[in-house]
Amino acid sequence: MSATLRFDNIGKVFPGVRALDGVSFDVNAGEVHGLMGENGAGKSTLLKILGGEYQPDSGRVLIDDKEVHFASAAASIASGIAVIHQELQYVPDLTVSENLLLGALPNRLGWVDKRAAKAHVRERLTAMGVDLDPNAKLRKLSIAQRQMVEICKALLRNARVIALDEPTSSLSHRETEVLFKLVRDLKADNRALIYISHRMDEIYELCDACTIFRDGRKIASHLALADVPRETLVQEMVGREISDIYNYRARPLGEVRFSVKDVQGDALSAPASFEVKRGEIVGFFGLVGAGRSELMHLVYGADKKKDGTITLDGQAIRVRSTGEAIRHGIVLCPEDRKEEGIVAMATVAENINISCRRHYLRGGLFLDRKKEAQTAERFIQLLKIKTPSRKQRIRFLSGGNQQKAILSRWLAEPDLKVVILDEPTRGIDVGAKHEIYNVIYQLAERGCAIVMISSELPEVLGVSDRIVVMRQGRIAGELPRDKASEQAVLSLALPQSDSVAEAA
Ligand SMILES: Nc1ncnc2c1ncn2[C@@H]1O[C@H](COP(=O)(O)OP(=O)(O)O)[C@@H](O)[C@H]1O
Ligand SMILES: [Mg+2]
Structure with a gap:
């Protein structure tokens, strides 16, 4: 069951962006290895390489000292790797058990004995401490519940290497506890785990080691994380010191x-x-x-x-x-910015301007492109949206940077x-x-x-x-x-x- 995973000098370039640059580190069996870095640092790209979705431009991935090449997601899965991506992939009209079996056990159980399959899923969910109705359709579930389904899917495969990309960002307290227990059980079972999160508490609670990325480069790997102060991690991530992230300032209140x-x-x-x-x-x-x-x-x-x-x-x-x-x-910036939110084919600038655009209509007919560009540039700078230009299509941005662009849309309303x-x-x-x-x-x-x-x-x-x-x-x-x-x-x-x- 044990496996060691090694990234050796991995590089990956997208048009206009060097997403990964000479990244090397090891993840050992029986270890939870945290991965931290600002939005756009390259974390998800690395997991997509591990998951066979992207090919690296340079460098090697090794498992138990043997070089592996994943030409497809299926090849990665077949090698005992489970990557739970930040953007969930699910089939909304299937039930929980159908979804789980889709990725989990197509050969062993097939579709013939649905009842046995369902019983199997129910049993495994209960064993994992996950409270989900196997018959519920995915579209009826909350984001958090869909996330749990995705995680269970990977677990049902008995993968040896499991990588989770920001799994708790939409989980409740209790669901997070369930997930943590699952992760700890897997660790005790000698699997190798990668865990991406922005939440410092979680990283310290769950991880043994932690690697920090900034701008596609590995800044540091801490093998004994418990001895490393938080400020060190923050500084490595942002490249500067941030003493108090809330920086609360009192102000006079009116009527x-x-x-x-x-x-x-x-x-x-x-x-x-x-x-x-x-x-x-x-x-x-x-x-x-x-x-x-x-x-x-x-x-x-x-x-x-x-x-x-x-x-x-x-x-x-x-x-x-x-x-x-x-x-x-009165404006409301919704929680589910992705679903209610992005226009994937449009540019960053267009996405930022979508709602305040009408204010720039000159004589009601022409868009004021200059104003639009100014607003976009202002928010790209203000929120440090990582993009080669405002004209980049938003779907190419990392998840967190898409969020920032969509948030700007509301903040840009005059x-x-x-x-x-x-x-x-x-x-x-x-x-x-x-x-x-x-x-x-x-x-x-x-x-x-x-x-x-x-x-x-x-x-x-x-x-x-x-x-x-x-x-x-x-x-x-x-x-x-x-x-x-x-x-x-x-x-x-x-x-x-x-x-x-x-x-x-
Ligand atoms: N398919 C793609 N096409 C173009 N650029 C991409 C693509 N995927 C990721 N990028 C860019 O690569 C960089 C790293 O992104 P990502 O790995 O998602 O960051 P993280 O997960 O650390 O937030 C970002 O600048 C992102 O915009
Ligand atoms: Mg990411």
């Missing part, structure tokens, strides 16, 4: 700008009310499924609300559609009054997070009322002036910044039957 009263909808278990002042950043915390996004969809007119009033600058307003919300200067950000930094690296927080503070300083939904507790605590906690479809309470400890927020967020210890 109530945005007020939501007794809003009701199908996804809520009680009417919800909250207020945001001019210049205020209100963090919405809750476990996945607590109803935060659902509430904001009602407020924003994306879903139909049953009751309730919305007031902007003291005036009751109607928000029956997202168009109406935008006309009032005349914003209320900005609702749903998980604005999910999947985004430390350096860029820092920049995004700065953009949020700037918006607040301009007088915007800001709602920030986040599942990352340190982020909510670090950035918000006030924290509203939701639990099981209702607002469970709120805490001002100076009263908001990790403990206080979690005890509001957890279902009453749970204990804090269980989730921590």
Whole structure:
């Protein structure tokens, strides 16, 4: 079962980008090897080479000292390698068990005995501690659940080398725990594991060793990670020191700008009310499924609300559609930016400008290309979007950089009054997070009322002036910044039957 994986001097060039440049490191059997680096550093490219999706331009991949060449994904799978990619591949109309068997056991079980296959899947899922209905269609599952399916698929193959590309970016606390247990079991079983994450806590909790990439190059490999301070990793990743990524700055708050009263909808278990002042950043915390996004969809007119009033600058307003919300200067940057978001064939500049474009229409007919270019350049610089040019097609950017471009689209809207950000930094690296927080503070300083939904507790605590906690479809309470400890927020967020210890 044991295998050692060696990358030897790997190079890969894309038009205009050197994605990997002389990368060498080893991953041992029985080791979880972390891979860290800013968005666009080359991490996913390396895993795609391992997974047989890309061919390296130079260098070698060795398994147990033997050079291997993967002409296709199938060849990599056949060699006992499982790569769980950042962008999920799944068939939405198949069920969980069909999806799992698709990649897992086509030869041994085939499609003949569906009942036996299903029983097998149910048994394995239970053994893994994963709570999923084998008969559920993939399109009905949450992103987190689809991610679990993908991970289970690799595990069912009994791969010897398993590489996970940002697997937890959309998992809940509990799902993350399940995943961690799976990873630890695999490690104990002497598999070799690569684990990509932007979350420092996870890297330290799970990994034995860690390699840092920057701009396609290996900066360092730490074989005894436990002895290495976090600041070292951050500095290696960004190439400069960042002392406090939240860099919170207090600002004077004005009158109530945005007020939501007794809003009701199908996804809520009680009417919800909250207020945001001019210049205020209100963090919405809750476990996945607590109803935060659902509430904001009602407020924003994306879903139909049953009751309730919305007031902007003291005036009751109607928000029956997202168009109406935008006309009032209320924008929502959705959580699922990929699905609701990118126009894959369009350029980075076009993607950034899609929604504010109408403001650049001269005489309603012609696009002001110059303005469009300026906006694009401004955000490419501000958020350090890694792209050879604004004219690059967005689908060629790394996942995190696509996210940044899509986030820019909302931030580029002029005349914003209320900005609702749903998980604005999910999947985004430390350096860029820092920049995004700065953009949020700037918006607040301009007088915007800001709602920030986040599942990352340190982020909510670090950035918000006030924290509203939701639990099981209702607002469970709120805490001002100076009263908001990790403990206080979690005890509001957890279902009453749970204990804090269980989730921590
Ligand atoms: N198929 C591709 N075509 C062109 N450029 C690409 C392609 N895949 C990745 N890149 C570029 O290679 C660099 C590394 O990307 P990636 O490996 O996805 O980074 P990471 O996973 O570390 O965020 C980025 O600049 C990205 O835009
Ligand atoms: Mg990536």
